[in-house]
Amino acid sequence: MTKDAAAEPAPPGPPLLRTEGVSKTFPGVVALDGVDFAVRAGEVHVLLGENGAGKSTLIKVLSGASRPDGGRVLMAGRPVRLHGAQDAERLGIATIHQEFNLVPDLTVAENIFLGRQPRRFGLVDRARMEADAAALLARVGVDVAPTARLRDLGVARMQMVEIAKALSIDARVLIMDEPTAVLTNEEVDRLFRIVRRLRDEGVAVVFITHKLEEVAALGDRVTVLRDGRSVAEVPADTERDDLVRLMVGRSIEQQYPRRPGPVRPGGVPLLRVSGLARAGAFRDVGFEVRGGEVVGLAGLVGAGRTEVARAVFGADAYDHGAVEVDGRPLARHDVNAAMAAGIGFVPEDRKGQGLLLDASVGENLGLVTLRRATRAGLVDRAGQRRAAASMAGRLGVRMAGLDQHARTLSGGNQQKVAIGKWLLADSRVLILDEPTRGVDVGAKVEIYRLVNELTAAGHGVLMISSDLPEVLGMSDRIVVMAQGRVAGELGGAEATQDAVMALAVGTP
Amino acid sequence: MTTDVKRTGPGGGPGGQAGQKPSGGPPVLVRVFRDNGALTALIGLVAVMALMSPDFLNTGNLLNVGGQAAVTAILAFGVTFVIVSAGIDLSVGSVAALSAMVLAWTATSQGLPVWLAVLFALGTGLACGLVNGLMVAYGRLPSFIATLAMLSVARGLALVVSQGSPIAFPDPVSALGRTLGGWLPVPVLVMAGMAVVAAVVLNLTYSGRSMYAIGGNEEAARLSGIRVPRQKLVIYGLSGTFAAVAGIVLASRLASAQPQAAAGYELDAIAACVIGGASLSGGVGRASGTLIGALILAVLRNGLNLLSVSAFWQQVVIGAVIALAALVDTLRRRT
Numbered sequence: 075m076t077k078d079a080a081a082e083p084a085p086p087g088p089p090l091l092r093t094e095g096v097s098k099t100f101p102g103v104v105a106l107d108g109v110d111f112a113v114r115a116g117e118v119h120v121l122l123g124e125n126g127a128g129k130s131t132l133i134k135v136l137s138g139a140s141r142p143d144g145g146r147v148l149m150a151g152r153p154v155r156l157h158g159a160q161d162a163e164r165l166g167i168a169t170i171h172q173e174f175n176l177v178p179d180l181t182v183a184e185n186i187f188l189g190r191q192p193r194r195f196g197l198v199d200r201a202r203m204e205a206d207a208a209a210l211l212a213r214v215g216v217d218v219a220p221t222a223r224l225r226d227l228g229v230a231r232m233q234m235v236e237i238a239k240a241l242s243i244d245a246r247v248l249i250m251d252e253p254t255a256v257l258t259n260e261e262v263d264r265l266f267r268i269v270r271r272l273r274d275e276g277v278a279v280v281f282i283t284h285k286l287e288e289v290a291a292l293g294d295r296v297t298v299l300r301d302g303r304s305v306a307e308v309p310a311d312t313e314r315d316d317l318v319r320l321m322v323g324r325s326i327e328q329q330y331p332r333r334p335g336p337v338r339p340g341g342v343p344l345l346r347v348s349g350l351a352r353a354g355a356f357r358d359v360g361f362e363v364r365g366g367e368v369v370g371l372a373g374l375v376g377a378g379r380t381e382v383a384r385a386v387f388g389a390d391a392y393d394h395g396a397v398e399v400d401g402r403p404l405a406r407h408d409v410n411a412a413m414a415a416g417i418g419f420v421p422e423d424r425k426g427q428g429l430l431l432d433a434s435v436g437e438n439l440g441l442v443t444l445r446r447a448t449r450a451g452l453v454d455r456a457g458q459r460r461a462a463a464s465m466a467g468r469l470g471v472r473m474a475g476l477d478q479h480a481r482t483l484s485g486g487n488q489q490k491v492a493i494g495k496w497l498l499a500d501s502r503v504l505i506l507d508e509p510t511r512g513v514d515v516g517a518k519v520e521i522y523r524l525v526n527e528l529t530a531a532g533h534g535v536l537m538i539s540s541d542l543p544e545v546l547g548m549s550d551r552i553v554v555m556a557q558g559r560v561a562g563e564l565g566g567a568e569a570t571q572d573a574v575m576a577l578a579v580g581t582p
Numbered sequence: 583m584t585t586d587v588k589r590t591g592p593g594g595g596p597g598g599q600a601g602q603k604p605s606g607g608p609p610v611l612v613r614v615f616r617d618n619g620a621l622t623a624l625i626g627l628v629a630v631m632a633l634m635s636p637d638f639l640n641t642g643n644l645l646n647v648g649g650q651a652a653v654t655a656i657l658a659f660g661v662t663f664v665i666v667s668a669g670i671d672l673s674v675g676s677v678a679a680l681s682a683m684v685l686a687w688t689a690t691s692q693g694l695p696v697w698l699a700v701l702f703a704l705g706t707g708l709a710c711g712l713v714n715g716l717m718v719a720y721g722r723l724p725s726f727i728a729t730l731a732m733l734s735v736a737r738g739l740a741l742v743v744s745q746g747s748p749i750a751f752p753d754p755v756s757a758l759g760r761t762l763g764g765w766l767p768v769p770v771l772v773m774a775g776m777a778v779v780a781a782v783v784l785n786l787t788y789s790g791r792s793m794y795a796i797g798g799n800e801e802a803a804r805l806s807g808i809r810v811p812r813q814k815l816v817i818y819g820l821s822g823t824f825a826a827v828a829g830i831v832l833a834s835r836l837a838s839a840q841p842q843a844a845a846g847y848e849l850d851a852i853a854a855c856v857i858g859g860a861s862l863s864g865g866v867g868r869a870s871g872t873l874i875g876a877l878i879l880a881v882l883r884n885g886l887n888l889l890s891v892s893a894f895w896q897q898v899v900i901g902a903v904i905a906l907a908a909l910v911d912t913l914r915r916r917t
Binding site for chain 2: 389409413419421426430432442452455495
């Protein structure tokens with residue numbers, strides 16, 4: 075339950091921006107479930123929560139990008155409608171997303187005043203725009219020329235430009251979504267100085283972060299979200315362990331029907347990764363997957379899990395290290411070599427990378443086996459169709475027919491198709507990246523059953539998941555990554571939510 | 583569930599227009615026309631022309647239309663491969679002219695055997711296409727830019743080889759431009775043959791299916807093991823080879839290779855693909871549609887000529903038809 079804000083020794087004054095019982099449901103997922111949240115003028119309010127706790131959805135509601143199904147948002151005590159970014163801007167709410175809203179080929183000044191350029195006689199008044207931009211940049215305290223092209227700036231300076239843009243609309247509330255994720259320590263220090271100064275000028279700052287050490291360093295108060303609810307509002311100097319407990323403190327509610335497969339101890343592992351490194355992405359990553367085993371790859375978003383998975387599959391290159399299948403080394407950056415060795419990869423971005431959305435279910439299922447079904451240059455389309463039909467039946471894909479376009483399937487059925495094409499190819503090691511994201515509960519269980527079936531047949535599964543209960547419920551072993559490295563490996567009884575989370579956030 | 587699965591026809595790509603809804607709807611014939619807007623338009627157009635000009639349905643005139651459609655259609659089949667894979671090929675007109683010029687030059691000016699000259703011509707088209715493919719697949723150039731460059735280079739080479747003047751076509755090849763049995767134009771036969779080749783490539787070959795996958799979602803195709811760069815070489819190489827065939831057919835009709843032949847034909851070819859239902863964003867397109875698109879353009883030109891519409895107004899009408907076809911297709915997809 076949310077504590078009464080009045081009980082805190084925080085600075086006085088009514089909340090500037092507040093939500094009351096805000097809820098938001100997506101098909102199959104309750105993203106926000108009656109969230110109460112309040113930020114005051116002149117404070118840095120940290121929003122904390124594990125992946126999928128509802129932070130992003132809450133920000134979307136506050137920035138007008140997403141309309142809540144229930145509850146209300148109040149600005150300075152008055153209920154407001156946020157039906158788009160313009161509404162939020164008019165009220166003085168500026169949001170700096172992880173993906174910047176900047177145009178790389180325009181100048182800094184043009185970016186700051188995008189769509190609001192000062193005009194004279196109907197023409198853009200460049201001189202005034204650049205003078206105003208210079209003043210804003212000086213206020214932020216960053217040394218960037220207004221005429222510089224944005225593309226030529228580093229990430230940290232782009233972020234400063236975003237802050238200047240926020241100031242240009244006289245933002246009274248500044249929402250920053252994981253602004254430090256991409257910064258070096260020095261840049262983080264500079265960012266913190268700027269944020270503190272804005273706070274002292276009376277701006278209400280909502281600060282989202284995964285890094286617990288930043289909470290005490292910058293924040294005044296903390297709201298912890300968990301499963302779409304605001305579970306606590308506490309001072310920023312709360313002990314780390316207590317914060318971790320607040321973030322994960324829940325029982326495993328869902329049923330995970332994990333049945334371990336016939337793991338053969340000893341001998342050569344199905345997949346062995348050692349010393350894998352790529353500058354700026356991950357380093358010294360090593361783990362093994364044995365036949366009959368599900369290895370969970372846990373960690374926070376941005377810990378480098380997907381990057382490692384893609385490198386193992388050959389979708390991207392790596393600088394050092396080795397990937398072995400059955401003890402035989404795999405050529406680097408070669409998808410076809412990985413496939414020939416029996417690796418299958420179901421990417422996280424199902425729509426962007428996993429499926430041909432405007433192709434039929436049958437075409438999608440037969441994509442990986444297309445080469446195998448080709449004789450003398452001609453594809454055995456009848457055979458492909460038969461195989462697809464039988465796979466769709468085995469997976470229980472709910473569709474009007476094999477000719478239905480993948481786009482029109484539900485998330486769960488899309489995922490079954492994305493996995494099914496690898497099953498048709500008899501992949502022995504399947505890498506599943508967030509296999510149940512955006513998938514309804516029923517289809518989730520079907521996917522878990524499928525994983526059991528695979529391991530029962532002696533296949534190995536490497537499962538990346540940001541859903542902690544799922545990782546714990548479905549994995550035989552868990553490899554936890556943090557900031558591009560393997561922070562630890564947990565097996566059997568040692569794998570608890572607290573233990574995984576502690577490794578993931580880097581708490582010693 | 584025993585849903586009656588609607589069969590995709592032989593021309594059905596993964597993004598084909600069939601199979602959006604389970605059956606049980608209107609009768610087959612209605613569905614065929616509704617799902618094939620271009621075919622319906624062609625039949626409508628033929629009916630209108632037949633009513634307005636008594637000469638239109640005359641066998642001789644129809645074969646004439648076929649002959650006129652042939653070059654555009656053959657070029658357009660090649661372009662269809664590229665468009666299905668979400669690319670564009672602007673160079674086909676120039677490549678057609680260059681290939682024909684190589685044939686005429688090697689056979690007539692250099693005295694090589696005709697069969698060898700034909701091989702050289704086809705090889706020229708293939709080589710131009712492969713260069714396009716190299717620039718797109720390995721040089722990472724946008725296909726628009728790479729093929730725009732080839733448009734200029736191939737045209738320039740045609741002028742260089744010919745020194746700016748037409749070269750007579752060798753006799754055996756000129757026979758391609760004549761008629762069979764005194765009535766059937768050979769270009770129509772070549773067009774039909776290339777249509778079959780294009781349909782087989784698109785529907786039944788590994789490369790053809792890869793075109794749809796690459797055009798539908800290049801990253802998904804790559805992560806499913808399709809060697810995208812290699813397939814792009816095949817795609818652009820095919821387009822260049824088809825252009826060479828079109829160039830030979832065109833030159834045979836004129837009995838000589840002309841350096842300025844087929845200028846601007848690439849735009850007709852692209853228009854034929856789009857009218858035939860191909861999507862410039864990739865993943866969608868059929869050989870049958872492209873054939874119909876080329877026929878629509880030819881019927882329009884022929885009909886407008888019969889009706890004595892000025893050549894200036896013809897351009898206006900054809901432009902409007904292209905826009906209309908694309909609009910109708912967009913609207914149909916949205917609903």
